Amino acid sequence: xxxxxxxxxxxxxxxxxxxxxxxxxxxxxxxxxxxxxxxxxxxxxxxxxxxxxxxxxxxxxxxxxxxxxxxxxxxxxxxxxxxxxxxxxxxxxxxxxxxxxxxxxxxxxxxxxxxxxxxxxxxxxxxxxxxxxxxxxxxxxxxxxxxxxxxxxxxxxxxxxxxxxxxxxxxxxxxxxxxxxxxxxxxxxxxxxxxxxxxxxxxxxxxxxxxxxxxxxxxxxxxxx
Amino acid sequence: xxxxxxxxxxxxxxxxxxxxxxxxxxxxxxxxxxxxxxxxxxxxxxxxxxxxxxxxxxxxxxxxxxxxxxxxxxxxxxxxxxxxxxxxxxxxxxxxxxxxxxxxxxxxxxxxxxxxxxxxxxxxxxxxxxxxxxxxxxxxxxxxxxxxxxxxxxxxxxxxxxxxxxxxxxxxxxxxxxxxxxxxxxxxxxxxxxxxxxxxxxxxxxxxxxxxxxxxxxxxxxxxx
Amino acid sequence: xxxxxxxxxxxxxxxxxxxxxxxxxxxxxxxxxxxxxxxxxxxxxxxxxxxxxxxxxxxxxxxxxxxxxxxxxxxxxxxxxxxxxxxxxxxxxxxxxxxxxxxxxxxxxxxxxxxxxxxxxxxxxxxxxxxxxxxxxxxxxxxxxxxxxxxxxxxxxxxxxxxxxxxxxxxxxxxxxxxxxxxxxxxxxxxxxxxxxxxxxxxxxxxxxxxxxxxxxxxxxxxxx
Amino acid sequence: xxxxxxxxxxxxxxxxxxxxxxxxxxxxxxxxxxxxxxxxxxxxxxxxxxxxxxxxxxxxxxxxxxxxxxxxxxxxxxxxxxxxxxxxxxxxxxxxxxxxxxxxxxxxxxxxxxxxxxxxxxxxxxxxxxxxxxxxxxxxxxxxxxxxxxxxxxxxxxxxxxxxxxxxxxxxxxxxxxxxxxxxxxxxxxxxxxxxxxxxxxxxxxxxxxxxxxxxxxxxxxxxx
Numbered sequence: 013x014x015x016x017x018x019x020x021x022x023x024x025x026x027x028x029x030x031x032x033x034x035x036x037x038x039x040x041x042x043x044x045x046x047x048x049x050x051x052x053x054x055x056x057x058x059x060x061x062x063x064x065x066x067x068x069x070x071x072x073x074x075x076x077x078x079x080x081x082x083x084x085x086x087x088x089x090x091x092x093x094x095x096x097x098x099x100x101x102x103x104x105x106x107x108x109x110x111x112x113x114x115x116x117x118x119x120x121x122x123x124x125x126x127x128x129x130x131x132x133x134x135x136x137x138x139x140x141x142x143x144x145x146x147x148x149x150x151x152x153x154x155x156x157x158x159x160x161x162x163x164x165x166x167x168x169x170x171x172x173x174x175x176x177x178x179x180x181x182x183x184x185x186x187x188x189x190x191x192x193x194x195x196x197x198x199x200x201x202x203x204x205x206x207x208x209x210x211x212x213x214x215x216x217x218x219x220x221x222x223x224x225x226x227x228x229x230x231x232x233x234x235x236x237x
Numbered sequence: 238x239x240x241x242x243x244x245x246x247x248x249x250x251x252x253x254x255x256x257x258x259x260x261x262x263x264x265x266x267x268x269x270x271x272x273x274x275x276x277x278x279x280x281x282x283x284x285x286x287x288x289x290x291x292x293x294x295x296x297x298x299x300x301x302x303x304x305x306x307x308x309x310x311x312x313x314x315x316x317x318x319x320x321x322x323x324x325x326x327x328x329x330x331x332x333x334x335x336x337x338x339x340x341x342x343x344x345x346x347x348x349x350x351x352x353x354x355x356x357x358x359x360x361x362x363x364x365x366x367x368x369x370x371x372x373x374x375x376x377x378x379x380x381x382x383x384x385x386x387x388x389x390x391x392x393x394x395x396x397x398x399x400x401x402x403x404x405x406x407x408x409x410x411x412x413x414x415x416x417x418x419x420x421x422x423x424x425x426x427x428x429x430x431x432x433x434x435x436x437x438x439x440x441x442x443x444x445x446x447x448x449x450x451x452x453x454x455x456x457x458x459x460x461x462x
Numbered sequence: 463x464x465x466x467x468x469x470x471x472x473x474x475x476x477x478x479x480x481x482x483x484x485x486x487x488x489x490x491x492x493x494x495x496x497x498x499x500x501x502x503x504x505x506x507x508x509x510x511x512x513x514x515x516x517x518x519x520x521x522x523x524x525x526x527x528x529x530x531x532x533x534x535x536x537x538x539x540x541x542x543x544x545x546x547x548x549x550x551x552x553x554x555x556x557x558x559x560x561x562x563x564x565x566x567x568x569x570x571x572x573x574x575x576x577x578x579x580x581x582x583x584x585x586x587x588x589x590x591x592x593x594x595x596x597x598x599x600x601x602x603x604x605x606x607x608x609x610x611x612x613x614x615x616x617x618x619x620x621x622x623x624x625x626x627x628x629x630x631x632x633x634x635x636x637x638x639x640x641x642x643x644x645x646x647x648x649x650x651x652x653x654x655x656x657x658x659x660x661x662x663x664x665x666x667x668x669x670x671x672x673x674x675x676x677x678x679x680x681x682x683x684x685x686x687x
Numbered sequence: 688x689x690x691x692x693x694x695x696x697x698x699x700x701x702x703x704x705x706x707x708x709x710x711x712x713x714x715x716x717x718x719x720x721x722x723x724x725x726x727x728x729x730x731x732x733x734x735x736x737x738x739x740x741x742x743x744x745x746x747x748x749x750x751x752x753x754x755x756x757x758x759x760x761x762x763x764x765x766x767x768x769x770x771x772x773x774x775x776x777x778x779x780x781x782x783x784x785x786x787x788x789x790x791x792x793x794x795x796x797x798x799x800x801x802x803x804x805x806x807x808x809x810x811x812x813x814x815x816x817x818x819x820x821x822x823x824x825x826x827x828x829x830x831x832x833x834x835x836x837x838x839x840x841x842x843x844x845x846x847x848x849x850x851x852x853x854x855x856x857x858x859x860x861x862x863x864x865x866x867x868x869x870x871x872x873x874x875x876x877x878x879x880x881x882x883x884x885x886x887x888x889x890x891x892x893x894x895x896x897x898x899x900x901x902x903x904x905x906x907x908x909x910x911x912x
Binding site for chain 1: 845849852853856857858859860861862885888889890892893894896897900901
Binding site: 170174177178181182183184185186187210213214215217218219221222225226 | 360363364408409410414416421425432436437439440
């Protein structure tokens with residue numbers, strides 16, 4: 013059983029990535045905040061709209077610079093686009109940055125050297141957090157597309173969050189559903205990602221529960237039969 | 238692979254918890270009963286309403302006292318709130334107490350020393366029972382929020398139970414759906430918890446079935462090929 | 463890890479069960495057939511209705527006799543009801559007999575001594591077949607309850623089968639939904655059982671697929687990297 | 688634990704299958720293309736309709752010839768129909784050919800001898816691709832059945848793709864649902880297959896994530912506690 017690790021990064025790249033991971037994650041949260049303000053603020057709130065746009069543009073520029081530096085440090089040239097395709101995708105669609113959360117988590121852990129959570133708890137918390145951030149991003153994007161479409165059933169941001177919950181958990185009531193083509197593309201993406209992430213949460217919880225019960229077995233008094 | 242066990246409890250706390258687990262679980266069932274009566278009884282059934290309120294208040298007081306004693310015995314002071322955050326959550330939202338069922342189960346088992354169920358059967362029965370109790374609590378809470386909302390599709394307690402079944406199993410027909418903000422918050426919580434608990438039931442059942450078939454393999458006659 | 467095997471059956475009971483398993487399964491299919499004819503035949507098809515009723519009654523009588531013989535042979539007296547509660551449930555609700563399919567399968571296998579299927583294939587075929595039979599029974603029962611209810615969305619047997627498919631797979635479109643209390647009870651039962659059985663099918667398929675790919679790994683040429 | 692491998696194929700058959708796998712897969716993509724054009728082209732686009740029909744007929748003929756050759760080479764005679772029933776099914780319903788993708792993948796891998804993906808990545812990519820192709824085929828078939836049915840909720844091919852996404856992921860909003868009997872048969876088939884394939888994707892992703900976190904554990908600094 014071998015892992016799909018791409019070509020090993022150069023030491024310089026590894027150092028750069030370790031150092032920039034947390035600031036970039038903060039920047040991606042700022043990006044999300046800017047996007048949220050832009051989508052949710054009423055149309056006539058002029059200063060907020062412009063500020064949010066500036067925030068979005070600034071953070072995106074940061075991502076582009078980081079990407080360029082990493083291409084340079086990797087020494088891979090244009091092969092970088094193919095070998096690290098996930099990074100490329102994340103550059104083009106910054107709303108997907110939460111998926112990089114796992115590296116941030118590792119980086120923070122290495123720094124603080126705190127007692128770590130158990131394996132399953134970490135998988136659960138990573139997948140759960142990533143699902144939450146993706147769900148929030150998707151709710152924003154769908155609200156953006158849908159709120160002024162004719163015949164839309166998603167009219168408020170609350171509806172959109174409610175729709176994201178029902179979609180991520182695959183409950184799918186159908187009382188709030190995207191009707192525009194782009195809204196549906198975002199929804200299909202959320203279904204695919206959410207399904208995998210939530211499946212990881214469920215699977216880890218199940219494994220963790222079995223582990224807890226098994227451990228208790230070993231501690232328990234000897235039983236007859 | 239290490240577990241996320243918090244700081245070991247002091248012996249006094251461990252003894253207290255072992256002794257109070259079952260009475261407190263009984264109290265939490267009484268709390269649920271009181272809440273159910275309060276929500277389900279018709280508005281003009283005066284004495285019942287007041288009795289139910291008294292029951293709810295009395296059991297909640299019990300939980301507060303137990304919590305205070307445990308803070309004291311733990312010797313952790315205000316760190317108790319953070320280390321045992323699940324206990325704190327359960328104190329604030331007593332409808333979540335069924336999640337502590339696993340400790341009750343262990344406590345009862347230790348006392349009776351009966352032959353225990355198999356590992357998977359225990360995980361299934363714990364997760365199934367917890368899902369059932371959570372589903373019932375959620376059905377009560379949603380009925381409470383929804384039954385007199387305009388445009389509600391959940392009008393009777395039967396509708397609410399039906400909705401809880403369809404939500405816990407992620408079927409989500411959408412014929413009965415919460416429409417109020419608080420109803421939707423409860424629903425989102427039920428989806429998240431229910432998904433994990435039901436996933437544990439399904440996973441354990443699947444593992445158990447594979448185990449049964451494997452065992453039968455070993456017992457079976459030698460086969461050709 | 464210990465299994466929840468009840469008290470070992472006496473040799474006489476084991477022999478009886480092995481011998482009667484297949485005939486009783488045939489009888490349970492006849493029961494299902496009789497019930498299906500009774501539910502699906504138009505009301506004025508007199509002779510068919512009576513024949514179907516006779517068939518249902520005769521097979522049920524057979525189950526009662528078998529149950530009585532087994533109580534006798536087990537030597538457990540009234541404890542039989544508790545120890546073998548699944549048998550008791552199956553006696554009262556013969557539509558659940560498909561769940562005993564696993565024993566029938568074993569009995570047939572022992573007799574023919576054919577090369578058996580692989581472990582995962584057996585779990586999949588058992589769980590899949592049980593889900594199919596339960597789904598068919600549930601579709602019959604729900605059609606029985608719903609087809610003349612006011613405001614019913616399940617009006618034909620085709621609707622009912624469609625509803626059963628969407629429910630078993632937890633898709634739950636909501637275009638055909640039971641509205642009567644008993645229809646909803648049957649539906650909730652189908653959700654719970656179907657979820658577990660389908661989870662077993664999915665889990666086994668997943669394990670089988672991973673096994674296939676792993677095996678191919680071992681056979682494959684040595685790879686670089 | 689033994690696998691359900693049918694009788695070993697003769698060397699001639701194995702060679703034939705290895706050589707024809709990739710061309711036949713290309714043919715099956717052409718078949719899908721022809722079917723897509725036939726279903727999606729407007730009715731008055733005469734030349735396209737005829738070309739597509741010719742393409743479909745020609746590729747189907749190819750499948751029949753391949754099937755006949757394989758019966759001959761296997762030396763099994765009419766037992767081939769039973770032993771290789773999946774091949775027979777795929778001959779009758781060429782839209783199911785994507786399920787053979789796993790063999791194509793293996794064949795390509797053997798030829799190129801590239802560094803392979805990890806086990807879980809391969810299961811995920813196989814199951815994901817098969818689900819995608821099946822979903823696309825089902826969307827075509829359902830659109831074919833539904834688009835001119837009275838009261839249909841699936842009116843455009845976009846609706847049909849949206850329906851296929853919501854069905855494969857078991858979200859099942861219910862805003863676009865097949866209403867014709869044949870549309871529902873296709874849907875039920877998609878639910879069953881899609882559930883198993885998506886379950887494999889989710890399961891592998893979950894296992895992969897746990898593996899990643901576990902590996903990182905081993906690399907990490909020794910931790911206290």
